[in-house]
Amino acid sequence: MHPRGGFGRRLGMGRLLAFLPLLLAGVLPARATPLADALAAEARLDSRAALAGFLAAAQAAPNDAFILQKIARQYSDLVVDQTTDEDRRRYAAAALAYAERAVALEPGNAVNVLSLAVARGKLATYSDTREKVRLSRQIRADAERALALAPDYAWAHHVLGRWHYEVAELGATARLWVRLFYGGLPPASRTEAVVHLERATQLEPDELNHWLDLGFAYAAAGDATRARAAWAHGLAMPPRARHDAPAQQRARAALAKLP
Numbered sequence: 001m002h003p004r005g006g007f008g009r010r011l012g013m014g015r016l017l018a019f020l021p022l023l024l025a026g027v028l029p030a031r032a033t034p035l036a037d038a039l040a041a042e043a044r045l046d047s048r049a050a051l052a053g054f055l056a057a058a059q060a061a062p063n064d065a066f067i068l069q070k071i072a073r074q075y076s077d078l079v080v081d082q083t084t085d086e087d088r089r090r091y092a093a094a095a096l097a098y099a100e101r102a103v104a105l106e107p108g109n110a111v112n113v114l115s116l117a118v119a120r121g122k123l124a125t126y127s128d129t130r131e132k133v134r135l136s137r138q139i140r141a142d143a144e145r146a147l148a149l150a151p152d153y154a155w156a157h158h159v160l161g162r163w164h165y166e167v168a169e170l171g172a173t174a175r176l177w178v179r180l181f182y183g184g185l186p187p188a189s190r191t192e193a194v195v196h197l198e199r200a201t202q203l204e205p206d207e208l209n210h211w212l213d214l215g216f217a218y219a220a221a222g223d224a225t226r227a228r229a230a231w232a233h234g235l236a237m238p239p240r241a242r243h244d245a246p247a248q249q250r251a252r253a254a255l256a257k258l259p
Contacts, residue, residue, distance in 0.1 A: 033057070034053045034054075034056035034057040034059075034060070035053065035054070035057040035067065037049070037053040037056075038050050038051075038052075038053025038054040038056075038057055038070065039053075041053055042070070042073075042074070045241065045242045047074045047077040047078050047081075047242060048074075048078065048081075050070070050074050051071065051074035051075065051078065054067055054070045054071045054074060055071060058071060063105060064105075065101075065102045065103075065105040065106040065109065065112060066102075068098050068099075068101045068102040068105070069098070069099065069102040069109075069111060069112050069115055071098045072095045072096070072097075072098035072099040072102060072115045072119060073095070073115065073118075075091050075092070075094040075095035075098065075119075076091075076092065076095035076115075076118055076119055076122050077242055077243070078091055079091045079092050079095070079122045080243075080246075085126050088122075088125075088126050089123065089126035089127070091122075092119060092122035092123040092125070092126060093123060095115075095118075095119040095122060095123075096116065096119035096120060096123055099112065099115035099116045099118075099119045100116065102115065103115075103116060108149060109149070110146040110147075110149040110150035110153050110156060111146075111153075113142055113145050113146040113149060114142060114143065114146040114153070114155055114156050114159060116138070116142045117138075117139045117142035117143050117146070117159050118159065120135040120138050120139050120142065121135070121139055121159075123135060124136060124139075133184075133185060136163070136167065136185055137185060137186060139159070139163055140160065140163050140186055142159075143156050143159040143160035143163060144160065146159075147160065152203055153203075154199075154200045154203035154204040154207065154210065155200070157196040157197065157199045157200040157203070158196070158197060158200040158209065158210055158213060160192075160196045161192070161193045161194070161195070161196030161197035161199075161200065161213065161214075161217055162193070162197070162213050162216075162217075163188070163193075164188045164189055164190065164192045164193035164196065164217075165188075165190055165193035165213075165216055165217045165220040165221075166188075167185055167186075167188035168188040168189060168190045168193065168220060169220055170185075170188075190217065190220045190221040190222075191221065193217040193220060193221070194214070194217045194218060194221055197210060197213055197214040197217045198214060200213075200214070201214055201230075206237070208234040208235075208237040208239070208240075208244055208247070208248070209234070209241075209244065209247050210234075211230050211231070211233045211234030211237070212230070212231060212234035212235075212247050212248065212250070212251040214230040214234075215227045215228075215229075215230035215231035215234065215251055215254070215255075216251075216254065218230055219254065219258075224258050224259065227254075227255075227258065228255065228258055231251045231252075231254065231255045232255075234247075234248065234251060235248055235251060235252060235255070
């Protein structure tokens with residue numbers, strides 16, 4: 001999963017509108033630019049071609065935060081396509097490095113800031129326990145910072161909500177162990193998870209991932225009826241993005257385990 005909500009779409013649309021005068025005048029070059037190629041590849045969910053295009057575009061504009069954030073997203077989306085954990089970690093680390101560059105250039109851009117959280121989440125999957133704990137603290141801080149910048153950014157609510165229910169689901173023994181050996185984690189709340197994910201569905205009701213993770217938040221809070229309804233809602237929606245189908249599979253498996 002990578003942020004692509006309304007806030008992110010508006011940023012992308014601004015860049016696409018730069019091509020409109022050329023299109024209307026009929027003078028668009030026969031061969032598209034690397035950025036246009038990359039945006040087209042991203043739209044058709046071809047992350048590998050999109051990455052190549054954005055990297056080429058960055059050669060001409062190395063300090064363009066929009067392009068750097070797009071590179072971070074492609075590396076993040078491609079993590080699951082790698083065949084070894086070493087390569088998955090390498091792609092996740094590259095995603096984080098490009099996200100950090102984008103934030104350094106545009107620290108007030110909520111999409112850039114949330115990209116840090118997403119990249120850290122991918123990297124945590126392939127890290128040792130100490131690193132997982134450190135990254136988890138940073139993920140919450142990134143999501144909260146993105147929300148401070150854009151309070152109606154649905155994907156920031158989504159990431160923060162998911163953080164709350166996943167950390168809240170840690171058992172007492174695991175939390176004690178983490179606190180004793182790794183300094184602990186910030187408090188997590190199943191109630192907060194539900195609040196943030198409900199808000200995400202209100203802001204972007206057509207985004208199936210918000211509904212699916214809301215189902216997990218309800219399940220963590222012990223509300224099987226609402227969990228079942230949220231999962232059913234998300235599962236009834238057609239997959240549109242690269243990781244929608246795996247998200248639906250995860251929810252379908254959880255739904256099957258409900259009593």
